[in-house]
Each structure stands twice: as C-alpha cells, then as structure tokens.
C-alpha cells in the first residue's frame with residue numbers, strides 16, 4: 107500500500123526472526139500458546155484499567171473480555187482476536203519490532219547453541235514464534251487512544267504500518283492474521299485447534315471460542331420433481347378440496363445435513379486457586395505451573411504450596427519452586443525488583459510487578475496471590491502502599507520457606523546420608539534427591555536470604571548445604587554437622603577459599619583434622635559475605651579456622667611454651683614485621699607447618715581480601 111510507513115526491525119529482532127523462520131524445530135504448535143498468552147495479557151490490562159474507569163470498556167460486544175479464533179481455509183488464514191487493550195501506532199512500532207527486550211539477545215545466543223525454542227515465552231519474545239508457521243502476518247489493532255492500524259511483515263527484515271481504512275472496525279483490541287505457510291496447513295483444521303487450545307490454555311482466565319462448523323439437520327422443502335409428479339397424479343383424479351387434504355398428509359419438507367457456523371467455547375474458565383487443594387490433582391498443578399510460569403519445558407516444578415490465609419487479611423495463594431533457575435536470575439538481582447508473583451484482587455488480575463509481595467531473594471518462586479482484603483478500585487500506586495501487603499508478605503515468606511524445607515525433608519539428596527554409607531549401594535546408584543537440584547539451582551538465593559533477612563535467618567540457615575572435611579565430596583547441612591560434633595566441641599568450624607581441593611591442603615586445618623574435628627568448606631564468593639551475617643546457629647558460634655580465636659582445648663604445655671618463646675615472639679613482632687601484623691602468638695592449631703598468618707577476629711579473611719581485590723580491579 108502506498109500510504110504504508112516502512113520500518114526496519116531492530117538488528118537482534120531480525121536475527122531472532124531469521125532463526126525462527128529457518129528453524130527445524132518440530133513443535134510448531136507453541137505459536138498458538140504464545141499468541142493466546144498475549145491476548146490474555148492484553149485482556150488483563152484492560153480489565154485492570156476498567157476497575158477505576160468503567161467507561162473504558164465501552165458497550166455491547168466491546169465490553170466482552172474474550173478471545174476468538176477463526177479459520178479461513180480458502181485463503182489459508184488463521185485469525186486470533188482479542189478485546190484487550192489494543193496497541194496504538196507507537197505501541198505497534200515499539201512492541202513488535204524496534205525495541206529489543208533484554209531477553210532477545212539472550213534468547214538468540216541460546217538458540218545458536220541449539221537451545222529449546224519452547225522456552226521463547228520466558229524470554230519475552232513469544233510473539234515472533236508466529237513465524238514458525240507463517241510467511242506473512244498482519245496485526246490489526248485498535249487502542250482507545252488511537253485510530254485502527256495494521257502492522258504487517260513478511261519477516262524480511264522490515265515491517266510496515268498503515269492506518270486501517272479497509273478492514274472492519276475492531277472496536278477495541280487486536281486481531282492477528284496469520285497467513286499460514288503451505289506446510290502448516292494442519293492449523294486450518296478445527297480439531298487440531300480445539301486440541302491445542304485445550305492443551306495450552308486450560309488456565310487462561312478468559313473465554314476462548316472457535317468459529318466452528320457444525321453439521322445440523324435442517325428441514326428443506328421436499329424435492330420438487332417428486333412433489334410435482336404427485337401433484338400431477340392427484341390433479342387428474344381429485345377435486346380441488348381433496349387435493350389440499352392430500353398435500354397436508356404428504357411431507358412437504360425433508361431433513362438434510364447442512365454446515366453452519368457458530369462460536370464454540372473451548373475452555374472453561376476455572377480459577378484453580380479457589381478450589382480446595384485436596385480436589386486438585388498433581389497433574390493439574392503441573393499444568394497450572396506451566397501456564398503461570400510460561401515454562402513449557404517438560405520438567406515439573408520441584409514443589410508447590412497451595413493455601414488459604416485467614417484472619418485480618420484473607421488471601422489464597424499458590425507458590426511453585428521451578429525446576430530450573432531462569433537465565434537471568436542473578437544477573438539482574440540488584441537492579442531489578444521483578445517478583446514472579448501475580449497479584450489478583452477478587453479474581454481480577456492486578457499486576458505481576460509487585461515487588462512488595464516477596465523479598466528479592468525469593469524472586470525465583472513463581473505463583474499467585476488472590477486477596478479479598480485488598481480494595482479493587484484504587485490505583486496500583488495506592489495498592490502498593492496498602493497495609494495488608496505487609497501481612498501477606500510475611501505469610502508468603504513463611505509458607506515459601508516451609509515449602510522448601512519440605513523438599514529437603516521429603517526428598518533429600520540421599521547421597522549425603524552418611525548412615526547409609528556402608529550399605530550395599532555404590533556411588534553410581536545413589537539417589538540425587540530433589541533437594542540436590544534445588545540447591546544447585548537456587549542455593550545462592552538461600553545464601554542471599556541469610557544476608558538480607560535477619561528475621562528468617564535461622565530458618566534459612568537450616569536450608570544451607572556445603573561440603574566439609576568429613577563429607578566425602580557430598581553435601582551436608584548444619585544440623586548434620588552438629589549431630590557429628592565431638593563432645594566438648596563448642597564452635598562450628600569453617601574455612602573459606604576458592605576450592606575444596608585448595609582448602610583441604612590448608613595448614614589451618616591440619617590440627618583439626620588430626621583431632622577429628624569437622625571443618626566446613628565455604629568456596630563460593632558469596633560465602634564470605636554470608637559468614638559476616640551468620641554468627642551462630644542453634645547456640646553454636648561459627649569459628650573461621652583461619653582467624654584468631656580458634657580454641658581446641660588447652661593443655662598445660664601451652665602456657666609453658668608461651669613462656670619459653672616469649673622473647674622470640676616479642677622480637678618477631680617488633681623487629682621483623684611490625685607494620686604488617688598485629689600480633690605474634692604461640693599456637694596449637696598447626697601440625698606440620700611451622701607457622702601461619704592468621705586474620706584477626708574482626709578482620710577480613712585472606713579469601714575476602716582476594717574477593718575484594720578482584721572486585722576493585
């Protein structure tokens with residue numbers, strides 16, 4: 107069209123589209139899920155705005171918050187339309203092509219290393235999956251604040267936008283017209299679409315209908331030839347009156363099959379969280395997780411918690427621990443507040459950007475909160491400050507930590523179980539429990555929690571896992587450590603460094619090993635920070651064995667040695683290294699090494715010095 111304005115896709119988006127178009131990925135079905143998910147998001151947005159402005163929905167069909175799917179077999183077009191918020195011209199330009207989201211390059215990179223296209227929605231670029239099945243796409247959209255526009259692209263690096271003067275007015279919302287590739291003809295089959303919508307959209311909170319064909323019995327006038335024959339025969343032998351009588355007895359019509367079209371509802375909108383947990387099957391929770399988290403990997407969530415909170419603030423919630431950490435969980439930790447909880451008020455979706463619901467360190471959880479105790483008709487900003495949110499947050503944290511504890515209790519990493527060590531099983535068939543997966547994926551979050559959340563520090567510390575001088579390459583917990591403590595041992599011993607291999611050779615632990623004390627190895631950079639916050643656990647103090655203050659029980663000999671070497675230590679301290687050390691002491695912590703440099707109790711450990719240096723460089 108001559109009036110169309112042309113635009114080029116942002117470079118990363120263009121690369122992404124190339125990858126999708128040339129992909130040999132066999133599961134092309136996912137495009138439908140992504141487009142329905144976008145339609146549902148758009149409906150959520152308009153519904154939210156309508157809470158404070160009733161007028162915004164308009165009247166009649168416009169006010170129906172729904173998704174409709176139509177097939178045009180002849181022209182090979184599949185259309186999906188919603189009565190959501192719609193897009194202005196500017197929205198179309200930005201959202202569908204010129205502004206690359208943070209996930210775009212991450213996803214491109216992943217795909218180049220043969221990643222799973224199924225994960226596209228999690229990277230925030232789900233729309234482009236439409237080019238798995240299309241060679242040409244039109245997006246017709248009408249936003250309340252603008253005229254109706256058409257966005258169109260053949261995925262050849264460019265798209266065009268025109269004011270829509272030829273299609274039927276949409277009222278409000280968006281219609282995606284997918285011109286299917288020849289090999290994607292199956293998406294013109296009603297049964298295929300019905301199956302897909304059922305599979306992918308069970309938990310979409312808006313009605314989805316298909317313009318579906320239906321065979322119906324219709325009465326049509328009986329065949330003319332037949333009736334005229336009969337008429338002829340009757341005319342010759344009957345009076346006018348009897349002719350009429352006869353005609354009434356004989357059927358004037360007959361039944362034939364005819365194809366008609368009507369909207370067929372494909373999903374029943376059900377809010378799983380409103381049901382009693384005992385009525386929801388595991389399968390349903392798993393499916394709900396996939397829809398909620400836009401995580402369509404084959405993996406199931408590690409755990410979930412579905413509960414009702416009563417009292418001053420009432421709410422229902424479902425929380426999930428995902429099977430895997432998202433690609434950018436820690437990358438954006440300090441500059442993003444994005445929580446993954448969806449907030450509903452009385453069944454109406456409000457926002458998934460409420461960072462007031464969970465502390466940062468629990469941002470890896472997915473889930474949903476629906477409260478009747480929050481006001482519906484206030485702005486997001488007002489809601490954000492509502493006092494009930496604090497109560498909700500407190501309860502959510504408790505429930506989340508309980509849920510994680512349950513994974514550890516019910517499905518521990520059995521390879522850490524020392525009691526079973528002597529039994530028949532070889533290392534190979536030892537069971538890696540779900541908690542091992544949890545720890546690998548989200549252990550860092552637990553550590554960050556210990557640093558940030560003083561109130562729940564002890565609960566979080568229970569969830570810590572680490573290796574020790576006695577753990578034989580396996581992970582163990584503080585409770586297990588304590589159960590193995592020697593009688594008379596007061597402190598929990600640990601050492602920090604870059605690797606277990608390095609620490610095992612450390613002179614700091616020689617004597618402890620010999621005396622059969624267990625020492626924890628902390629080898630993650632974050633552990634140094636962690637141990638500045640974790641002072642004690644179950645009334646036991648933590649003692650860094652490379653720091654001053656290590657007590658291994660005194661002997662009479664200690665005092666004697668101290669006396670006899672007094673002059674040497676004094677001389678050493680004064681003359682040799684005066685500016686570099688605080689003190690020189692006789693120690694009983696060594697076995698084979700003649701001397702070590704120890705950090706003062708409140709100073710940085712050598713490992714911390716190393717970390718700080720690497721950060722300033």
Ligand code: ADP
Nearest residue numbers: 144145148190192193201230231232233234280
């Ligand atoms: P995401 O849904 O994760 O944001 P997508 O690539 O699926 O990423 O969609 C990109 C953007 O395009 C959306 O964020 C939204 O702003 C816009 N969009 C897509 N489909 C629709 C729609 N049906 N109605 C309104 N806006 C839409």
Ligand code: MG
Nearest residue numbers: 143144232233
């Ligand atoms: Mg999307």
